[in-house]
Amino acid sequence: MLKIRQTNLVSGEVQVPGDKSISHRAVMFGALAEGTTTIHGFLPGADCLSTISCFRRMGIEIEQNGDQVTVHGKGWFGLTEPAQHLDVGNSGTTIRLMAGILATQPFHAVMEGDESIARRPMRRVVAPLREMGAKIDGRQNGEYTPLAIRGGELTGIDYRSPVASAQVKSAILLAGLQAKGRTSVTEPHLSRDHTERMLKAFGVEVVCDGLTVTVTGGQTLTGRTIHVPGDISSAAFLIGAVMVVPGSSLVIRNVGVNPTRTGIIDAVRAMGGRIELTNERVVNEEPVADLVVTHAPLTGTVIEGELIPRLIDEIPVLAVIATQAQGRTIIRDAQELRVKETDRIATVVSELSKFGAKVTPTEDGMIIEGPTKLTGAAIDSQGDHRIGMAMAIAGLAAQGETTIANAEAINVSFPGFAALLEKIAR
Incomplete structure (x- = not known):
């Protein structure tokens, strides 16, 4: 837990x-x-x-x-x-x-x-x-x-x-x-x-x-x-933490910024978030950089088409970010989410709704209305590492305490996640 x-x-x-x-x-x-x-x-x-x-x-x-x-x-x-x-x-x-x-x-x-x-x-x-x-x-x-x-x-x-x-x-x-x-x-x-x-x-x-x-x-x-550079899919949750907590900023060192994986950066920038790449370099054919992430007021956007394969694993945390954006965020063309570790469309909607978020499932994605004040909730990762981490980020913005059951699933991709979150959350 x-x-x-x-x-x-x-x-x-x-x-x-x-x-x-x-x-x-x-x-x-x-x-x-x-x-x-x-x-x-x-x-x-x-x-x-x-x-x-x-x-x-x-x-x-x-x-x-x-x-x-x-x-x-x-x-x-x-x-x-x-x-x-x-x-x-x-x-x-x-x-x-x-x-x-x-x-x-x-x-x-x-x-x-x-x-x-x-x-x-x-x-x-x-x-x-x-x-x-x-x-x-x-x-x-x-x-x-x-x-x-x-x-x-x-x-x-x-x-x-x-x-x-x-x-x-x-x-x-x-x-x-x-x-x-x-x-x-x-x-x-x-x-x-x-x-x-x-x-x-x-x-x-x-x-x-x-x-x-x-x-x-x-x-x-x-x-x-x-x-091996740092995983941008893991960095995405820390980007999410900055975006849902006003006044926040974070430097994430040594992150892989392969252009087929940077959809999360493009999506957050499209919503108004500030992410700067510094110290850019190439290591073993892979582009690497430091990310300077700064909170900014966010606006809902549409995430679809060729952007989806570049951020498919980051959609759970993008949905969390969208709860704090002004207006409507629409995610479509993401039916691949239904055959991940869980049906991530259904799971994101069910767990995020427990916080009081306004999120509606569609056949190939979801619609999120914001901004919404979140309230701490009892969450179940359902054995999916990315669901567990995304809901932990929602918990940072939610009033009161959030508990996440089956949180050991997070170790699949981000061992030490809880300790790192404790280090950066003031």
């Missing part, structure tokens, strides 16, 4: 944990690379630890001490058939990207996860991998876990993805690296491109042309040192 009380001011200078997406990929690519990969700033959250566990079960030696990780890669075909099922825990990234990797391997493996993973759609990666020649089975013809994969010889495809999903794109590209010929993925909108950037850092040739990414089969990866 996490307890939050209304605060008068948010201020200070902080760093957030390492980027979850980049941490996953650093371990995976390091395991497939020739030689040793050293990772600094790794996120030691539950999801990323699931990735380490799975590769250890396939014979990869990995040393992990806090946010320092060393992966002793054995090359693409150095993995060994796991004697046990591969448990991905709560991690959609682990299971979907690993499906692409396992599709190339000359052995049999079964992946499973927790109750949340068992409800999440898998055919979006299973179907194109089958098209490439992989043998994959699962509940409801591969729609749900557990997934049983027997990899082998694959043939490259040109795939038009019906959804803008980095997990789908990455699974196909990873399979394509060991498929015959060329493999390309074209998306309706550009999803996050950490896979493309990191593959280049590991020495792989990747061609990016608008909404299409192409790789050629038979390529190898070379081990290297990776510095």
Whole structure:
């Protein structure tokens, strides 16, 4: 149980944990690379630890001490058939990207996860991998876990993805690296491109042309040192804290500002919030900066279209911010929220309404009316880390005390969240 009380001011200078997406990929690519990969700033959250566990079960030696990780890669075909099922825990990234990797391997493996993973759609990666020649089975013809994969010889495809999903794109590209010929993925909108950037850092040739990414089969990866920047999805909650508490300001150091992930910055600026990027630089192909965040009066806006894939994970905290904006905020084209750790449209509406917020669900998003005075409430994260953190931010602006049940879910992506919040809330 996490307890939050209304605060008068948010201020200070902080760093957030390492980027979850980049941490996953650093371990995976390091395991497939020739030689040793050293990772600094790794996120030691539950999801990323699931990735380490799975590769250890396939014979990869990995040393992990806090946010320092060393992966002793054995090359693409150095993995060994796991004697046990591969448990991905709560991690959609682990299971979907690993499906692409396992599709190339000359052995049999079964992946499973927790109750949340068992409800999440898998055919979006299973179907194109089958098209490439992989043998994959699962509940409801591969729609749900557990997934049983027997990899082998694959043939490259040109795939038009019906959804803008980095997990789908990455699974196909990873399979394509060991498929015959060329493999390309074209998306309706550009999803996050950490896979493309990191593959280049590991020495792989990747061609990016608008909404299409192409790789050629038979390529190898070379081990290297990776510095993981702070996760902008985690920084988003601290941005939210500043925006809901008047007079607040905060400096967040060393944040990844990949343009496929900065939708939260664009949305908050569109509402009138002030976010300045300083000390901009590029590390391992990824843009990094310090964020200077300052409270300002907010106005409702419309969040839709190609902006949605760039802030899909930040919508719960954006909804909280919108409760303190003048007028109406409309979020649409975000039906992908319904197949996250929870149905995040339904969960945001149910939990935020407990504070007295005026929020209405739609089929593909929600409508929030503001500004609204919030009152402390008894909240349930429902096992979803981003719901737990978003409601904690609402608690900072709510009169009285807010309690959040099942708050341990927050450790999936932001270990130390409660302590950091206590540090910056005056």
